[in-house]
Amino acid sequence: MKKMISILLVMCLVFLCSSIPIYAKSPVTLIINSEVVSSDSPPVIINGITMVSLDSLRKLNLNLNWNSINKTVTVTTKVNQDKLVLKAGEKEVTYGGNTIKLESSVQVKNNRIMVPLRFISEAFKAEVKWVKDANEIIIHSWDKINTYSTLYQGDDLLAARKIALSLPLIGENKLSSSKEMSSHQLYFPEGEVLRYYHVWGNLVSYYEIKNDLTYLVWEGVEEVGKSGVYSKEYGKRPEPEKNEVYFDLARDSKDVTYGRVDSKDVLRSMRDDSSNLLVGMLQSIPDEVRTDKVVN
Template sequence: MSSVSKVACISILGLTLGAGAAQASSTHIIVNNSIVSSDETYQSHGITMVPLNAVQSLPGVSITWNNSTKTVTIDRNGEKTLLKVGQKSATLGSKNITLPVVTTLKNGRIMVPLRFIADSSNAYVSWNPKSQTAYVAKANNEIKNKYTSDKLNVSRGAAIKLPKVSNLKEYTPKGYENLNTDYYFPEGKSNSFFIQEMDVISYYKISNDCSVLIWTARFDSTKRESSGLSFLPYKLVEQDGQKPTIQGRITHFNFMTAVGEISYNLIDNTGKEINPGQKTVDPTNFFFDIPDEQK
């Protein structure tokens, strides 16, 4: 996403939250797949304020605090940003920027506008109006390098760890919690995948070093019906996004948390399972090469 798009996302965020001097925030903030506690966020004049330490959790960013001058220095791979508590201005590299509201100290935390997180960390930021969620995403170099590996199992392991972003509805899995998670990849690929948890399945594609949610659905496993996906022969009861069309076979991994094992197989266009097997989970990477998978 370009810097203009980042600003547009945050501007939309500011406009949709309404006005008010300072009030509890109903916005959800997710930074690199981790939820920022709602107790740590609030709205000031329609702007979502978040704790500055949310920046520190992003790769390539370090923060130092000068208590005597009440100044924060943010170092992003050598490019420094200076921010002073109580002011609406900041220095981003050699550029002066104006913040929409002043930074403040609240309960021992330095609170800054969400837009500043994007400006100071060069992160991908997107806003989901359907779930009232702002995503801040920036993958570290280790995950990015693994994703580009020529080893398929390594690339797949990195793909599911990339920061996830979404502008779709959020479906909460229902039913008996068996702690199993299913992963489906088009044969020989790692740039898209499905994750199934109980009665919810989600399809992601990799873009801008993020896993972008393209389609998500809830299904009824008691009613067999063609869903258009060979590995999911159940009735879809609700869905959002663009359901993909998958040609060729699917590689399937079923991670069984309770027993620490993972089962696997290939699935052809008719739904037939090929070469099923089971292995003990490698905690460093769930995935491995499946016999007869074409790469």
């Protein structure tokens, strides 16, 4: 009799465990159009399916209408006139008058409607990328897809670099320049977009772009008159570059000098009238070919 009771208890435990959704142990970061989305219901993985709260997808220009009586949510967007109607606990949704079966039912977590990420994003023509090693979900709304394509795969270095310098910065400088009347200088490895140096006076900052965000990797204060010698520095100093292009803007000047570091040819042009000072410094370098395209 005791043996039979033990068997029944084990069977009950197995049944309960199999019916409980399995949530990811580590947090998943959601980044939409280069903005890290904060939410009281962050993305989770349930039974191998990534679920996100509808509220956290508002950056995709979604309009949400909650009907508390029948527990449905109607989602619309400027992309098209089709409506997406979801109901809590249901696997079937209506979209554009058609019934579609989801890979996981609509769920409620922390009073938020949780839905399968990929279906929602693809239904509204967004681009979704799952970065497994970083535990990040990258989403580009329909109107930004071409922008990120230019950033990562475009041949136009000037256009790609302008986008790169417009991305949000992660990390703040701990050091500052000790020079007065300082100029601004930008250095890119020749043919590259996704990493660069910004020099302001004798403060050198090195940045790398990863997953639509720009990270401050290293900074150093160069000793006056001693190139490559730093009195203070933070982070991991990058290896010296072999070939670089530069853009130099003297203080209170509208003229940008630019070219290849190892060339005697100095080019000059008016700074672009841009609200972003560094973006306005960028110019096209003759015969420069891109070398750091990212393969999808």
